[in-house]
Every structure is written in C-alpha cells, then in structure tokens.
Amino acid sequence: MQRAASGVVLPKREVVQAFARVCGMDVDEITRLWHAAYRGSPGGRGTRSRDPEQRPDRIKDLPGFCTALEELRQANGAPSFRMMERRARATDRELSRSTAFRISTGQQPPASAECLEAFLVACEVPPRDRRTWLDAWRQVQWRAARQDAERREEMRRLESVVAENVRGQVSQETAVRMLRKAGFEALERFRRFDAPWTVECLECATTFRIRLSDVVLVRATCPDCPKLTERVREAWAELLTNRSKLLSRQHVRALRAATVLQPRMHRDHLDVPVFVADRTTFTILQSAVWHPALEEALRRHVRRPFYLDVLLVHDDTRQNGLRHRRLAKDAGLIDGPLETEPFKPDPDRMNWAAQAEGASGRVAATVQRDTVRPDPDIKTPWKPTSNSGA
Known part of the structure; x- marks a missing residue:
C-alpha cells in the first residue's frame, strides 16, 4: 500500500481498485484515471521501460500472443468489447464482441490477419505499430504450425507402436x-x-x-473421481457437527469414534465404508437410523443423484484375519502395515453382521468385508484411527 501511494511507480489496477474501495472513493473514476496513467506512462509501468519479452517480436507462442494483446487493450484504456466492435465497424472491419472476448481471454488467437488488424484498430493502435504486430503474428503462426507438425509425427510414431x-x-x-x-x-x-x-x-x-x-501416455484421468473422497469427507465432518439435529448424542459419540474410509462411486451407487474399531461402537451404528442424516449431508456436497450404500467395516474374529487384512490393504482401505505375526485362532470369537434398510431404499450395513481388528495380544505398530483424533 505504501508503494502504491508513493507515486514512484504505477501500481496494478487491482491494487488501485482495492485501495479505492477501502477509502470509500469512486472505483469507476479511479479506474478511468488508472487507464489514463497507464496509457501515458512509458511501458505502462511508471518510469520503467517495457519488458523485452512483452514486445511483439519477442512473443514465442499463440497463448503469449493473446496475453500481449490483452495487455495492449488494457494499456489503451481497456475499451469494452462492445466499444471495440463499434470502432472496428467504423473502419469497415469486422470484429464481433465474442471474438474480441475470446482473444482477450486467450481462448482463441486471431484467426486471420484481418481479424488481428481489426483488434488493433479497436485498440487505437497507430498504423506503423500494426505492421509490427502483424509480422509478429505471422512468425508465431509459422512456429505453431511447425510444432503442430512435429507433434503429429510424434503421435504417428506412438500409434504405430501400440x-x-x-x-x-x-x-x-x-x-x-x-x-x-x-x-x-x-x-x-x-x-x-x-x-x-x-x-x-x-x-x-x-x-x-x-x-x-x-x-x-497415462495422462487421461476422470475429472470427478479425485473430488469424490474430499466431498464425502466434508459431508462426514458436517455429519459430526449434527447440524440437522437428526442424531442422538449416543450416535454422535459413536460416529466420532468411527472412521470414514475411501468411498467408491459405481454408476449411480455411492459406497461409503466406515471403519468401526470396537464392538460397542458397531452395536450402536449397526442400526440404520443415522443413515438419513448422512445422506442429507452427502447430497449437499455430492451434486449428483446417487443411491447410498453404507458399509460398516468391523472384525471380531481371529480366523482368516490376516487374509482379510491383506484384502483391505489391496483395496486401499487402510494405511497401516500388515502384521508380521499370524493371528491366533479363537473359537470363542464370532463374526457380527447386520443389514438394515435406510431412507434411500438401498442402504446396507455389513461387517467383516474389507478390514479386520488386530489381535490385542500381538504387538503391532498398526492402530485404527478415528475422525475425532483420539
């Protein structure tokens, strides 16, 4: 702020506008004065000269060319796209508002020399400077065509391999x-x-x-799948606050002792596995009365139709425990290392299983499917975690 108010250099337009808003000044008037100062200053930055890479003959590619054109528009008062269309039409040149917008935002470079000249006329660039911009545009076009030919040849070789x-x-x-x-x-x-x-x-x-x-080339990924885990965890954090008041204190305490694992979306079915570390918590959560609250929170974060499947992950047995732990590790449901010692069989232990229908019509709670609880008699560095941080 001190540098912006010093008068030595011209600050950025965003800084000037923010300064004006804080001081209660007319932002439109300040913006107009900033454009006038920009146009009157050498290089548009106070007493500093124009950066060499911003010169038209130093531009390397088409995106950089569009960026330079937008800077040129800003330096010439930032006329509106409607005004640019009128200026071009007044000189018998065609430049639509949408075309000027796409060029300024970098979505589409000038398609022809006539389009570029119309853009320059709309920015009130003198005729002697237009030739510099046209020569730079032809150079960038030639460089882009050569790079495109090299890319096509590379793709042809890759296709012949596969x-x-x-x-x-x-x-x-x-x-x-x-x-x-x-x-x-x-x-x-x-x-x-x-x-x-x-x-x-x-x-x-x-x-x-x-x-x-x-x-x-293993560069194709789904844009929505990586966001699913984050959205489900946000909904789970909201569920723990009990904002909807649909949960009892007992269920809130049990949910805070549980851990939501990596969810999966298969077509229109959303699977949410929940790891339960002890039998008491499982006994409380095996009822589906808390599923509507979870579904309500999920629908505020996952903005697409889905059927909810809730999976309680719990183990109360010693038999085949290591096999189940390996399955959970392969599925990415746990992050801890596998036990180095085998589980001791205990015939007194038994599996717990429960299924219940929820509000979505397809909500199910199942146990001992993806992970297990380690034997308390075996010393192991792996410990289940909870959302409460305990």
Whole structure:
C-alpha cells in the first residue's frame, strides 16, 4: 500500500481498485484515471521501460500472443468489447464482441490477419505499430504450425507402436479395449488416435472427452473421481457437527469414534465404508437410523443423484484375519502395515453382521468385508484411527 501511494511507480489496477474501495472513493473514476496513467506512462509501468519479452517480436507462442494483446487493450484504456466492435465497424472491419472476448481471454488467437488488424484498430493502435504486430503474428503462426507438425509425427510414431496391424493405425476394437482397461467406456465411435473422444468413467459415470494418445501416455484421468473422497469427507465432518439435529448424542459419540474410509462411486451407487474399531461402537451404528442424516449431508456436497450404500467395516474374529487384512490393504482401505505375526485362532470369537434398510431404499450395513481388528495380544505398530483424533 505504501508503494502504491508513493507515486514512484504505477501500481496494478487491482491494487488501485482495492485501495479505492477501502477509502470509500469512486472505483469507476479511479479506474478511468488508472487507464489514463497507464496509457501515458512509458511501458505502462511508471518510469520503467517495457519488458523485452512483452514486445511483439519477442512473443514465442499463440497463448503469449493473446496475453500481449490483452495487455495492449488494457494499456489503451481497456475499451469494452462492445466499444471495440463499434470502432472496428467504423473502419469497415469486422470484429464481433465474442471474438474480441475470446482473444482477450486467450481462448482463441486471431484467426486471420484481418481479424488481428481489426483488434488493433479497436485498440487505437497507430498504423506503423500494426505492421509490427502483424509480422509478429505471422512468425508465431509459422512456429505453431511447425510444432503442430512435429507433434503429429510424434503421435504417428506412438500409434504405430501400440497398433496391432501392419498399417500402423489403431483399430476400433483395439481402441475400445485400451479404453476399458484404463477405466472408461466409449460413447461414440473411435475416429483418430489424437482426436477428442467422448467417454464415460466406469466408476462414477462422468462424461467427458479425452484422446486415446493421452490414455496410452497415462495422462487421461476422470475429472470427478479425485473430488469424490474430499466431498464425502466434508459431508462426514458436517455429519459430526449434527447440524440437522437428526442424531442422538449416543450416535454422535459413536460416529466420532468411527472412521470414514475411501468411498467408491459405481454408476449411480455411492459406497461409503466406515471403519468401526470396537464392538460397542458397531452395536450402536449397526442400526440404520443415522443413515438419513448422512445422506442429507452427502447430497449437499455430492451434486449428483446417487443411491447410498453404507458399509460398516468391523472384525471380531481371529480366523482368516490376516487374509482379510491383506484384502483391505489391496483395496486401499487402510494405511497401516500388515502384521508380521499370524493371528491366533479363537473359537470363542464370532463374526457380527447386520443389514438394515435406510431412507434411500438401498442402504446396507455389513461387517467383516474389507478390514479386520488386530489381535490385542500381538504387538503391532498398526492402530485404527478415528475422525475425532483420539
């Protein structure tokens, strides 16, 4: 703030606007004065000269060219896109508001020299400076075409490696098989190795577009699956606060002693495993009376239709314990190491199982499916954790 008010350099527009809002000044008037100062200052930054990389002949790629055009628009008073359209039309040039917006935001570079010249005219760039921008645009276009040709050649070589025929092109059957192996289902016919392909995630049924080349290079991921765990944990934290007042104190204490594990979304079914470390907590949570509160919290965070499946993970047996622990470890449901000593069989222990119907119509509680409780007589570094931090 001291540097912004010193008068030595021109601060950023965002800083000036924030300064004006805090001081109760007219933000529009301050913005207009800032644009006037920007236009009158060398390089648009006080007494400092223009950065060399911002010069048109120093731009390396099309995104950088769009960024430089937006800086040019800001330096010339930041005219509105409607005003830019009017200025271009006044000189018999075509520049729509949407085109000017896409260029300024970097979504689309100028498609032709005429489009670029219309943008420059709308920014009131003098004719002698337009030629510099046009020459820079042609240089960037040539460099982008060369890089695109190199990328296509690289993709052609990669496709010839993974193809299963002498032509070196991936067939429809091979592409679908590779896609399913990566966890996606094709929603349209395969066109090209590097063409966008509409697919559906087999886990969460999210629809998006990827390229088979990205699948081969292990760069294709579902945009929605990584967010599922975070959203479920946020809903679980909200459930523990009992904001809806649907839970009794006994259930709140039991839920705080439990731990929500990694959820899974399969089509329209959301599986939420909950690890219960002791028999008392399991006895309380095996009833489905708390499931509607969990579902209500989940629907505020998971913004898509789903049927809820609640899985209580609990073990009260010594037989086959190590096998169940390995299954849980492979499924990613526990983070602790496996026991180095085998469990001692105890015929007095028995498995607990309970199922109940919830409000969603398909809520179930099941036990001893994914993980186990370690033998208390065996010293092991693995300990179950709880959401309460105890």
